[in-house]
Amino acid sequence: MESITKNRQPPEVLRAMTERAYGAGRIPAGDGWVSELGHGWFNVAYRIRLRDGAEVVLKIAPPPAVEVMTYERGAMSVELAVLDLLRTRTTVPVPAVDFADRSRELCDADYFFMPYIDADNLAVIAETLPTAERAALMEQLGAANREINSIRGPHFGPLAGPGHAGWRQAFTAMTEDVLADGERRGVDIGWDYHTVRAAVAEHAGSLDEVTEPRLVEWDLWNGNVMVRDGRIVCIIDHERAFYGDPLIEAGFAGTQLAAFGDPAPFMRGYGHGRLTGTEQTRRRLYCLHLLLIMVIETVYRGHTDTGQYDWARSRLDEAMALLGRTRR
Structure with missing residues (x-):
């Protein structure tokens, strides 16, 4: 689904984000290492294949210049909090969070990585x-x-x-x-x-x-x-x-x-x-x-x-x- 809230990033930024999350030794190599997952309606999400073959998902919040609805402000922080609640207090299957970055140093919004779910x-x-x-x-x-x-x-x-x-x-x-x-x-x-x-x-x-x-x-x-x-x-x-x-x-x-x-x-x-x-x-x-x-x-x-x-x-x-x- 297309939306102006999707904060797409160029390959060099995606590589830098991946290196920060997983280290220099796992930076993707070659071609075809990244693809956008198209089912989301709000955040952009990428499927990334690391150098060792492991697959992960990178989810990036909307750019700060794009106006969102009031209840959507800070949505990524809400998601990270809920994932922690569900992992620690229920048996409901949810993704693990491999790495989260709210520094805005590599891109203009919060982002986090999680394992790719093969399903x-x-x-x-x-x-x-x-x-x-x-x-x-x-x-x-x-x-x-x-x-x-x-x-x-x-x-x-x-x-x-x-x-x-x-x-x-x-x-x-x-x-x-x-x-x-x-x-x-x-x-x-x-x-x-x-x-x-x-x-x-x-x-x-x-x-x-x-x-x-x-x-x-x-x-x-x-x-x-x-x-x-x-x-x-x-x-x-x-x-x-x-x-x-x-x-x-x-x-x-x-x-x-x-x-x-x-x-x-x-x-x-x-x-x-x-x-x-x-x-x-x-x-x-x-x-x-x-x-x-x-x-x-x-x-x-x-x-x-x-x-x-x-x-x-x-x-x-x-x-x-x-x-x-x-x-x-």
Whole structure:
């Protein structure tokens, strides 16, 4: 996926970064030692073959001159923190971090190296799998997501703060950040921004049912799941995590909007039954928040293809209808 947030670097800089991480003796030699991994939507990632044949991945944060959405600021620091949490406090398979550099000496942004995962991206192969195998993988994902959510946080909101004592305050602040981002860039979301704010405020009482902050990935879609031989072998891309309500996880989105797919296998693996009325209201708010981001980020990322924008605009109308707002 093309995006102006991808901070591509020339080969000589990539070599210098690799030498700093692994030493002069492992600097890549010859041709064909680097290739860009194309599935990401935000950071650039390179697959690099070291001189001894080992393969690693280099992930580089966006350049500082490119404006990102408010919630995306400092995303690489969030990812490194979450990787440490998951490695030390769960059995969920995540990449090791070989080396991280925040000095900005070799390039203009943070970066880190991790081992290359020799596996298939679930988003790429999902439609080629037999239905039963695909469902089994989604059950595994549900179980893994539940284990991630078992980590209790010190507050609601961003990992590094500012924290909130209540989930209502944290979520409404997160949503306001998204709306303010859209207004700042004049993004046409198809609705008056004040109407969206009113819909959130009308249903915000449902958020008070959440009293304990949990680590949530939020961005755990198929594209961040690596599989091999019918098993999940790694979960990648953890930069959007925060402390909040586990029901905001991507696997629950389909409970309210069919466009996000059948949630049943994920929910079986997670061990979550049918949503209560209050849970449905919360999940509808979370769908609205997600779709606002999907619409607004297309402007921040400089998309020239309108496919995501058009799709998300239509789904945003559906989410607003679920919250009692329809066009006149």
